[in-house]
Amino acid sequence: MKKKVLIAAIAAIFIGTYACKKEKDAVYNPTALTVEVPAFVKKYVGAMPSPPDNQLTAEGVALGRMLFYEKLLSNNRTISCASCHEQKNAFDDRRPFSKGTNGAEGNRNAMAIINAAWDKQFFWDGRRASLEGQAHDPVTNPIEMANNWTEVVSRLQSNMLYPTLFFKAFGTKTIDSNLAMKAIAQFERTLVSFDSRFDKYYHLGDTTVFTAQEKSGFNIFTGKGMCNNCHLMNTLLTDHEFKNNGLDAAPADAGLMKFTGIASDRGKFKVPTLRNIAMTAPYMHDSRFTTLEQVVNFYSTGIQQSSPNIDEHMPAFGNGLNLTSQEQSDLVVFLKTFTDQAFLKDPDFSDPH
Ligand code: HEC
Ligand code: HEC
Known part of the structure; x- marks a missing residue:
């Protein structure tokens, strides 16, 4: 239509x-x-x-x-x-x-x-x-x-x-x-963009589209990783809020505070959607990570609990989730299921000139 x-x-x-x-x-x-x-x-x-x-x-x-x-x-x-x-x-x-x-x-x-x-x-x-x-x-x-x-x-x-x-x-x-x-x-x-393999698996209930490893990654994302506290499963994979996920003890960029001027907003950044995340490297507001492996490694061992205004969901992790290397690669494999090939190639979105 x-x-x-x-x-x-x-x-x-x-x-x-x-x-x-x-x-x-x-x-x-x-x-x-x-x-x-x-x-x-x-x-x-x-x-x-x-x-x-x-x-x-x-x-x-x-x-x-x-x-x-x-x-x-x-x-x-x-x-x-x-x-x-x-x-x-x-x-x-x-x-x-x-x-x-x-x-x-x-x-x-x-x-x-x-x-x-x-x-x-x-x-x-x-x-x-x-x-x-x-x-x-x-x-x-x-x-x-x-x-x-x-x-x-x-x-x-x-x-x-x-x-x-x-x-x-x-x-x-x-x-x-x-x-x-x-x-x-x-x-x-x-x-x-709502046509990824993740949508088929999770929203349309076709459990055959995921490999065992992707299923394991899904379970970490929604389970012990608690990624869905902020990157919501409500189809958008973001809560559209501004949060500090604990990247730095002393953030170089004030983030939301730059706009609001409110000290309790220091270090908060927009929670980005994870849709098509495999296509959008590098990662974080300052591009500090070049791969999803590095991102997952950060959530596993790099969280700075002394970061100002760190989100209430992060303390549960200590310095990170301490995922095994197998769990880390399962999570990365799962993140790649957010890729929506139809979106990336939709002719309606291309250069009309
Ligand atoms: C030179 C590169 C560049 C050009 C050209 C550019 N952008 Fe951006 N765009 C960025 C950067 C960098 C950011 C993030 C900046 C920030 O947060 O301070 C951004 C952010 C955005 C966002 C915010 C997305 C979100 O989720 O909050 C939108 C929408 C956007 N750009 C649309 C546009 C449009 C429309 C144009 C053309 C009129 C445009 N951009 C031109 C680099 C660019
Ligand atoms: C407390 C909320 C919160 C939780 C929980 C959380 N994130 Fe994030 N995530 C964020 C915020 C905020 C950013 C952007 C931070 C920045 O750039 O300063 C982000 C950025 C990312 C990015 C980079 C996105 C981009 O476009 O650069 C990835 C990938 C990511 N998160 C994956 C995960 C995974 C996987 C988990 C679970 C292990 C997780 N997140 C848990 C809030 C959260």
Whole structure:
């Protein structure tokens, strides 16, 4: 269903481009779009939330997809959102620190964009409260796109394609930055991933899809590892909260406190989803771990109990879970079952340019 609407929208773009005469008479008649999710998702976390002032339409999503892959957004036209959020990496960046247009690097790992429609706070420190608001920042961030929205709007306005695409999506050929951010957010909401082997095993009850080792890893994740205290089994594999999992006795990055200014938030970071985790290395907000083995080893022996504001679930572990090497490799093997090949290759999410 979703695919059909999108194909219709893409066809409309081509017809729109080549049949300029007809364009004058174009009518604003967007097609409402619902992203279908499996019943188990609806059961645990409900249908996809969609803000009343930015309901998904096929035309809005098609425009957002163009903008997500649009290098005009960056000052020297060299990078798009997708340069740091690549589909094959579950919309994450494999580099420890992404490079902006001027070659500058930040000090935080980029974040995967997966099932973000259900999320309410964005960035490692939660400083943005909507996908629309988030989409503003990379354009102006000096270490990312190093541009300004006035310039972006004027580039889009004088482009052959965009005025028509904005008209189809929002009923106006006069482009403004808020409409661009709305369209990008619409596209991001369509990036849903619920089709991993884990889903077949756990949510659809097909116990044949797991090997004995994967089952053992699952039992550690939900049992003695208590990973699901924070990376919830409610289909999203995150509780969307900000917590300190005990990485450092003295955190170099204040995390949530940077945004709230509250001392009890020091060292807390967004609990990331574990969906497609095998595709999103390196790990943690500062990319300190390059492999899942290292992550599991940290939870096994590296927890810093003196870390400020450490989460209440962590003290139960002492310096870690003290997993045997067999248990550690079982857990790693299980984490790889969160990979959703259909998501990584979905043609609806690829570069439309
Ligand atoms: C130069 C690399 C780079 C570019 C370009 C970039 N991002 Fe990001 N993105 C990051 C990094 C790094 C973070 C985490 C930063 C932080 O937490 O301080 C991030 C975080 C995000 C998040 C938050 C995810 C979450 O779960 O909280 C979203 C959404 C996002 N980016 C979307 C976009 C969009 C949309 C664009 C284009 C308008 C874009 N990004 C361009 C590197 C980049
Ligand atoms: C108290 C809550 C909590 C528990 C329990 C927990 N985690 Fe985490 N996890 C987090 C937080 C918070 C982060 C991000 C920390 C950061 O970057 O500063 C994280 C990060 C991760 C990452 C890296 C994700 C990324 O995108 O970089 C992996 C993998 C992970 N956890 C796996 C596990 C496993 C496996 C377990 C069980 C052994 C577990 N977690 C238990 C809160 C938790």
